[in-house]
Amino acid sequence: MDKASNSFRWLQGPAVHGAVSIFISAGMLAALAARFLFHHQQAVNLILLSAIVVSSIPLCIELGREILKGNFSVDILAVLSIITSLVLHQYWVAAIVILMLSGGKALEEYATRRASSVLGALAKRMPQIAHRIGSDGSISDVPTQSISVGDLVTLYPHELCPVDGVVRQGLGSMDESYLTGEPFLISKAPGTTVLSGAINGNAALTIEATRLASDSRYAKIVEVLHASEEDRPQIRRLGDRIGTWYTPLAIAVALASWIFSGQSERFLAVLVIATPCPLLIAIPVAIIGAISVGARYGIIIKDPSILEKLDSCRTLIVDKTGTLTNGKPSLTEVFCLGSWSRESVLKLAASMERYSKHPLASAVMQAATDEDMPLVNAGDVSESPGEGLIGHLEGHKLTLTGRGKLLPSLVAQLPPAKPGLECVVLIDDQLAGLMRFQDQPRQETKSFLRHLGSRHKIDEVILLSGDRPAEVSLFAAGVGISHAYGGKSPEQKVEIVRELTAKGPTLYLGDGINDAPAMLTATAGVALGVNSDITSEAAGAVLLQSSLASVDELIHIGNRMRRIALTSAVGGMSLSLIGMGAAAVGFLTPIQGAILQEIIDLAAILNSLRMILPVGPLSDFRAPAVGAGKHRPQPVEPTVIHA
Secondary structure (H helix, E strand, C coil), X not given: CHHHHHHCHHHHCCCHHHHHHHHHHHHHHHHHHHHHCCCCHHHHHHHHHHHHHHHHHHHHHHHHHHHHCCCCCCHHHHHHHHHHHHHCCCHHHHHHHHHHHHHHHHHHHHHHCCCCCHHHHHHHHCCCEEEEECCCCCEEEEEHHHCCCCCEEEECCCCECCCCEEEEECCEEEECHHHHCCCCEEXXXXXXXXXXXXXXXXXXXXXXXXXXXXXXXXXHHHHHHHHHHHCCCCCCCHHHHHHHHHHHHHHHHHHHHHHHHCCHHHHHXXXXXXXXXXXXXXXXXXXXXXXXXXXXXXXXXXXXXXXXXXXXXXXXXXXXXXXXECCCCEEEEEEEXXXXXXXXXXXXXXXXXXXXXXCCHHHHHHHHHHCCCCCCCCEEEEEECCCEEEEEECCEEEEEECHXXXXXXXXXXXXXXXXXXXXXXXXXXXXEEEEEEECCECCCHHHHHHHHHHHCCCCEEEEECCCCHHHHHHHHHHHCCCEEECCCCHHHHHHHHHHHHHHCCEEEEECCHHHHHHHHHCCEEEEECCCCHHHHHHCCEEECCCCHHHHHHHHHHHHHHHHHHHHHHHHHHHHHHHHHHHHHCCCCCHHHHHHHHHHHXXXXXXXXXXHHCCCCCCCCCCCCCCCCCCCCCCCCCCEEECC
C-alpha cells in the first residue's frame, strides 16, 4: 500500500504542473513543426495525442482525488473539455485547454509555496545531546531523551539547554526570550531555574534535571505547535468559491446546446469557452503581484491566503511586550524606607535582579548601570511565581516582591499606591524601599488600535500576554483595550485563541516564539519584526520593520489584491458567459472558442498585473508625531483574566 502511494507521490509534487506546462508546450511545438515543415497530419495527431495523454494523467489523478473528497471545483470544466476534445478528435483544443489548466496551477503553486516549514525551524533548535555527569564525576554525551529527573548535566557556553532544571553550580546568564518574549538575558546562580531551549551565556553551568526531556517546556511548545499546524483551518481558493455556481451553469448550457441542436461540437465549444482560466491564472498573477509589492514595503508574505483572510477578521488578538510596547519598562522612582539610602537599595536590588526572569529586572539593572553602581554576587537565589525574588548578598537577606504579598502591618508603612508597576524591597524582612516603573506603549499604539476599528472593521481587540496580570491590566487600561488576558503560557494562549476563532475570524499579532502556536491557531497570523525565526515561520506574513504602520500596509495590500483579483475573475468570467451564449447558438467553433478564451485570459492577466503598478501610499494610517497626545481620552476599565 505504501509503495503504491509512493509511486504516485511524484504526481502531486509542487513542480508537477510546471512540468506539465512545459511538456504540453513542447508537444504543441513539435506538432506545429510536423504540420508546417513536413505536412504530415498523421504525425501531428500522433504527437498531440501522445502529449495530451501523458499530460492529462497527473491532472486527472488530482481531480479524481478532489472529487472523492467531495470538492467539485472549476477544474471539472477543463477536464470535461479535454475528454470531449479527445472523443471528437479536436486535439488542438485539448492541448490548449491543458496548457491553460496546468499553467494556471503552476502559477498558483508558485504563489502559495512557503519558504520553509515551522517544524523545520523548531527542529533546528531542539537539543539532541546532553553532557551528563556520572557518579564518579566523569562527563559523557548522551541523547537528551535518556536524561532522568535528578541527573546532573553540564551546560557549556553558548549551548542550548537540553532539559528543564535548577542550577547547582556556576554563575552566568541565559537567553530565554524564545519563551518569555522578553528581550534581555537572565542571570543564573545556584538555586535558579533554567528552561530547555534557552541559550547559555559565556559561563559553564551545572544543572540538575527536574523534568524529562519529553515533559520539558520546549517539548510542550513543539507538541502544541504540531497540533496547531495539523488543525490549521484551510481556506478554499477564491476561484473555487465562485465556481460553485459557475461550473453547474456552464455544464447545463453546454448540454442544452447539444440537445437542442443535435451537434456535439456545440457542447465542446461551450465547455472550452467556459473553461475558467481567468480564475486559474489571473488570480495567482494578482497574488504574485501582491507578494512583490509587499516585499518592496518590507513585508514578507509567506502564506498568500492571508491576503484573503485579513479582510474578514473582526477580532484582533495582540501580544504586549515588543508588539504594542518597545519592551523596555523604565525605573521612574525609588522611595526609601527606614535607614537605607537610595543608592544602597538600588545597588542591592540590581544585584539580585540579575537572576530574575521578571520583566522589570532589566529596568532595575539599567538604572544601576546608568549610575555606574558596582553589582555584587548573590547566593541561595529563588524565585517562586507570585512570591517574588529571594536571596542573600553582603550578609543580608533581600526580598523583592509585590505589595499584595506583604503583611498588613508592612503594607501600612508603604506610601499610597499609584498607577504603574511597583516592586517592594525588603532587607532582613524589613521594609527598605519601593521602586516604581512604567512600561511605555509605542507612540502609535493608541491611534493604531482606533484606526483598525474605524477603517478596517476590527470590532474587538484582545490583549493576550504571558506577563503578570497586574502589569497587563494597567497597560490595557492605558491604551483603551477592554479585554486582557494576563499570565498565560503558550498552551493557554492556544486555547484562548481557539475559542475566539471558533466565534469568528481572528488576526493574531505578535513577535515572540511563545506566540508561534497561538499564531498558527488564529485565522491569520502576523509577526512583527524578525526577533524569532520560528515565529516568522508560523506567521502568514512577517513585517521586517518593527512598526505598527506596516500592519496597516499589509491590510491595504490584501484589500487591493482582492479587488483586482475579483475584477479579473468576475470580468473574465462575464466575457466567458457571453462567449458561452455565442457558442451555444453556433457562432463559435471549438477552436475559435479556445482562441477567444486565450484572449479573455490575456485581458484578465493584464488587469491582474495592475497589482504591481506604482500607486499612491498604500496606508492611510498616520502615526502621531513624538510628543503628541497630551490630551488623552479616559481609558476603558479592562476585564482581566488571571492565570
